Amino acid sequence: xxxxxxxxxxxxxxxxxxxxISTVSRALNNHPDISLAMTLKIQKLAxxxxxxxxxxxxxxxxxxxxxxxxIVPDLVTHFYSSIISGIEQVAxxxxxxxLIASSxxxxxxxxxSVENLLKTRVEGLIVCxxxxxxxxxxxxxxxxxxxxxxxxxxVCRTGEVPSVVVDNMDAARKITRHFYKNxxxxxxYIAGPDxxxxxxxxxxxxxxxxxxxxxxxxxxxxxxxxxxSEGATEATSHLLQLPKRPDAIFGINDTVAFAAMKEIxxxxxxxxxxxxxxxxxxxxxxxVVDPALTSITHPTFEIGKEAARLFFNRIENPDxxxxxxxxxxxxxxxxxxxx
Amino acid sequence: xxxxxxxxxxxxxxxxxxxxISTVSRALNNHPDISLAMTLKIQKLAxxxxxxxxxxxxxxxxxxxxxxxxIVPDLVTHFYSSIISGIEQVAxxxxxxxLIASSxxxxxxxxxSVENLLKTRVEGLIVCxxxxxxxxxxxxxxxxxxxxxxxxxxVCRTGEVPSVVVDNMDAARKITRHFYKNxxxxxxYIAGPDxxxxxxxxxxxxxxxxxxxxxxxxxxxxxxxxxxSEGATEATSHLLQLPKRPDAIFGINDTVAFAAMKEIxxxxxxxxxxxxxxxxxxxxxxxVVDPALTSITHPTFEIGKEAARLFFNRIENPDxxxxxxxxxxxxxxxxxxxx
DNA sequence: TTGAAAGCGCTAACAG
DNA sequence: CTGTTAGCGCTTTCAA
Numbered sequence: 001x002x003x004x005x006x007x008x009x010x011x012x013x014x015x016x017x018x019x020x021i022s023t024v025s026r027a028l029n030n031h032p033d034i035s036l037a038m039t040l041k042i043q044k045l046a047x048x049x050x051x052x053x054x055x056x057x058x059x060x061x062x063x064x065x066x067x068x069x070x071i072v073p074d075l076v077t078h079f080y081s082s083i084i085s086g087i088e089q090v091a092x093x094x095x096x097x098x099l100i101a102s103s104x105x106x107x108x109x110x111x112x113s114v115e116n117l118l119k120t121r122v123e124g125l126i127v128c129x130x131x132x133x134x135x136x137x138x139x140x141x142x143x144x145x146x147x148x149x150x151x152x153x154x155v156c157r158t159g160e161v162p163s164v165v166v167d168n169m170d171a172a173r174k175i176t177r178h179f180y181k182n183x184x185x186x187x188x189y190i191a192g193p194d195x196x197x198x199x200x201x202x203x204x205x206x207x208x209x210x211x212x213x214x215x216x217x218x219x220x221x222x223x224x225x226x227x228x229s230e231g232a233t234e235a236t237s238h239l240l241q242l243p244k245r246p247d248a249i250f251g252i253n254d255t256v257a258f259a260a261m262k263e264i265x266x267x268x269x270x271x272x273x274x275x276x277x278x279x280x281x282x283x284x285x286x287x288v289v290d291p292a293l294t295s296i297t298h299p300t301f302e303i304g305k306e307a308a309r310l311f312f313n314r315i316e317n318p319d320x321x322x323x324x325x326x327x328x329x330x331x332x333x334x335x336x337x338x339x
Numbered sequence: 340x341x342x343x344x345x346x347x348x349x350x351x352x353x354x355x356x357x358x359x360i361s362t363v364s365r366a367l368n369n370h371p372d373i374s375l376a377m378t379l380k381i382q383k384l385a386x387x388x389x390x391x392x393x394x395x396x397x398x399x400x401x402x403x404x405x406x407x408x409x410i411v412p413d414l415v416t417h418f419y420s421s422i423i424s425g426i427e428q429v430a431x432x433x434x435x436x437x438l439i440a441s442s443x444x445x446x447x448x449x450x451x452s453v454e455n456l457l458k459t460r461v462e463g464l465i466v467c468x469x470x471x472x473x474x475x476x477x478x479x480x481x482x483x484x485x486x487x488x489x490x491x492x493x494v495c496r497t498g499e500v501p502s503v504v505v506d507n508m509d510a511a512r513k514i515t516r517h518f519y520k521n522x523x524x525x526x527x528y529i530a531g532p533d534x535x536x537x538x539x540x541x542x543x544x545x546x547x548x549x550x551x552x553x554x555x556x557x558x559x560x561x562x563x564x565x566x567x568s569e570g571a572t573e574a575t576s577h578l579l580q581l582p583k584r585p586d587a588i589f590g591i592n593d594t595v596a597f598a599a600m601k602e603i604x605x606x607x608x609x610x611x612x613x614x615x616x617x618x619x620x621x622x623x624x625x626x627v628v629d630p631a632l633t634s635i636t637h638p639t640f641e642i643g644k645e646a647a648r649l650f651f652n653r654i655e656n657p658d659x660x661x662x663x664x665x666x667x668x669x670x671x672x673x674x675x676x677x678x
Numbered sequence: 679t680t681g682a683a684a685g686c687g688c689t690a691a692c693a694g
Numbered sequence: 695c696t697g698t699t700a701g702c703g704c705t706t707t708c709a710a
Contacts, residue, residue, distance in 0.1 A: 362696055
C-alpha cells in the first residue's frame with residue numbers, strides 16, 4: 001500500500017509480484033487459466049495486504065452499486081426503525097447496503113429523496129409513502145425505466161409495483177368486535193388522511209366490524225387527524241367533548257394511540273372503565289404505558305424482510321408480475337380495553 | 340438516453356450535440372473557456388435529459404465517495420435513531436450520504452461493520468461503541484491511515500479521536516442531589532459495564548453526589564447490569580429484595596429505566612411513594628409512561644449534529660488536534676421522583 | 679499460461 | 695474556444 005492510499009489496488013499487487021494486472025485479477029477470481037502456483041501466490045499476497053476490490057470501480061464496470069434506497073416517513077419511531085432492521089438483514093445477506101432517507105411525512109422531501117437516491121445510483125427503492133403523498137408522478141420514472149421499486153405499509157400503484165401490507169381491514173374489524181364483546185357500544189375511530197390506503201382500509205374494517213356486531217355507524221365517532229401527536233390530541237379531545245362521548249376509542253397508529261391515552265387521562269377519565277383504548281403499536285411500548293395498551297401488533301421486522309425479498313425478486317426477475325404480500329396482524333389484549 | 344440505460348452520460352449528450360465529451364464536461368462546470376452559446380446549449384440539453392453526474396465515476400476519479408459510515412449499538416431505540424437523524428441532517432447539507440450499520444451491542448458485529456464499511460470505501464466512520472467493546476484494535480487501521488473517525492456517547496481513544504459526549508458525571512450528580520432534596524436517602528444506581536465511559540462517569544457522579552449530600556456510599560446500592568431489559572429487570576428485582584431496600588433508584592439509560600419501572604410495579608410498590616425512579620431518557624417516552632418519569636434528557640439530535648460537524652472538521656482539516664465536545668443534559672422533574 | 683488493450687463515466691493537463 | 699489523451703480500478707475480449 002502506497003503512503004497516503006488507504007486501500008491496495010490490483011495494480012499494487014501486480015507491481016509487487018511482477019505480473020500484469022489482468023493476471024492478478026484472474027487469480028483472485030480463481031480463473032482456471034492461471035497456474036495454481038501463481039494463483040496461490042497472488043491470493044496469499046492479497047490476503048496479507050488486505051486487498052478488497054474497489055466497489056466504485058466494480059460499480060462503474062457492472063453498472064451496479066449494490067445499494068438500495070429506502071425512504072420512510074420518519075426515522076425515530078420504532079415502527080419504521082424496526083422495519084429498516086428487517087430490510088437491512090436481508091440486504092446484508094445479499095451483500096447489499098441500504099441508503100436511508102426520511103421524508104419527514106413531507107411530499108416535497110419524498111420527491112427530493114427519490115431524486116437524490118437515484119442520483120447516487122442506487123439499484124432501486126423501497127418506500128413507505130409520506131402522509132402528504134397523493135400524487136405519484138415522482139415514481140413514474142422508476143416504473144418507466146424498470147428500476148426496482150417496492151412499497152410497504154402505505155402503498156400506491158399496486159398494479160405495477162410489488163408491495164407489502166398488513167391486513168388492515170381485518171385488523172380494524174378485530175378491534176371493533178373486541179370492543180363489542182367487552183361491552184363497549186359507542187366505539188370511536190381516529191383515522192388518518194383519506195388518501196392513505198392504511199386509513200381507508202382500517203375505516204372499512206371499522207365499519208364492517210360495527211355492522212357485524214349490529215351497531216349503527218355514528219359519523220360523529222369517526223374523526224380524521226394528521227397522525228401527529230398534536231392532531232391526535234385534538235381529535236381525542238373533540239371526541240371526549242361530544243354530548244354523547246364514546247366509551248371506546250381506537251387509534252390508527254401508535255403515535256395516535258399514545259397521544260389519545262395522554263389526552264384521556266388529562267380529561268380525568270379512567271382507562272378502560274370510562275373510555276377503553278386500543279392502538280396499532282408494537283409490543284414494547286404497549287407494555288410500558290399504564291394501563292398496558294391492547295393493540296394490534298405489526299410484524300414490523302417481517303414487513304422489512306418481506307419488502308427486501310420482493311426487491312431482490314425484482315432484481316433477479318425484472319419482468320415478473322408485481323405481487324402484493326399481505327401479512328397478518330395479531331390482537332394482543334391488555335388492560336386498556338377490558339373492564 | 341439509450342434504451343436499457345436509466346441514466347444519461349456525458350457521452351450521450353456529446354453525441355447528441357456533436358461535440359466532444361470534454362466540451363460537455365466543461366460547459367456543465369461553467370468553465371470560462373467554453374463559449375457562452377455552447378455552454379447554454381449544453382446545459383439546456385443536460386437539464387432536459389435529466390443528466391446527473393455519475394457518482395461512481397466521480398468517486399473513482401477523486402477517490403471520494405461522499406459517504407459516511409455510522410455504527411450504532413442498535414437501530415430501534417429512540418436514542419440512536421434520533422442521533423442518526425442529526426447526523427443525517429448535517430451530512431445532507433454537505434451533500435454526503437450515510438451508511439448505517441448496527442452492531443447489535445456485539446463486538447464481533449462491530450468489527451465486521453468496520454470492515455464492511457471500509458470495503459465500501461466510506462470516507463470515514465462515526466461510531467458509538469457496542470456494549471461489549473473493550474479492545475479497540477479494530478479502529479487502529481483508521482487512526483493509522485488517518486481515515487476520519489468520530490466517536491459519540493460511548494467513546495475510547497479520546498486522545499487520538501474526536502468525540503461527542505454529554506457531561507455524565509454532572510448528570511448523575513444532579514440526579515442524586517435531586518433525590519436527596521426530595522427526601523430520599525437510600526439512593527440506588529443501576530449501572531452498566533465498567534469498561535464503558537458512560538457507566539464509569541455516571542458512577543463517579545453518583546458517588547460525588549452522595550458525598551456532597553453527606554450520605555454514605557452503600558455498595559449494596561450500586562448494581563451493574565448489561566443494560567438489556569432482562570438485565571435491568573434482574574438488577575431491579577435484586578435491589579427491591581435487599582433487607583434494607585432503596586427508596587430511590589436511578590437507571591443508566593432508558594431501557595434500564597423502563598424495565599425498572601415495570602419491575603417496581605410488579606413488586607406491588609408505588610412510584611414514587613415507596614420507590615422513586617429517575618432515568619436517562621428522552622422527552623417522548625418519559626411522558627407516556629405512568630407515572631411520568633423524571634429524567635435526564637439527552638440532546639440526542641444535537642449529539643448527532645455535533646458528531647457530524649466534528650467529522651467534517653476532520654475531512655477539511657485532517658491534522659487538527661482531536662477535540663472532545665461535551666454537551667449538557669437537563670434534569671426534567673416529573674412525578675416519578677417527587678412525593 | 680500470461681499480457682495488452684478497451685471501456686465503464688468523468689476530469690484535467692496538454693495540444694491545437 | 696475545443697479536442698485528444700491519460701488515468702481512477704476493474705473485468706474481459708483478443709493476442710501471443
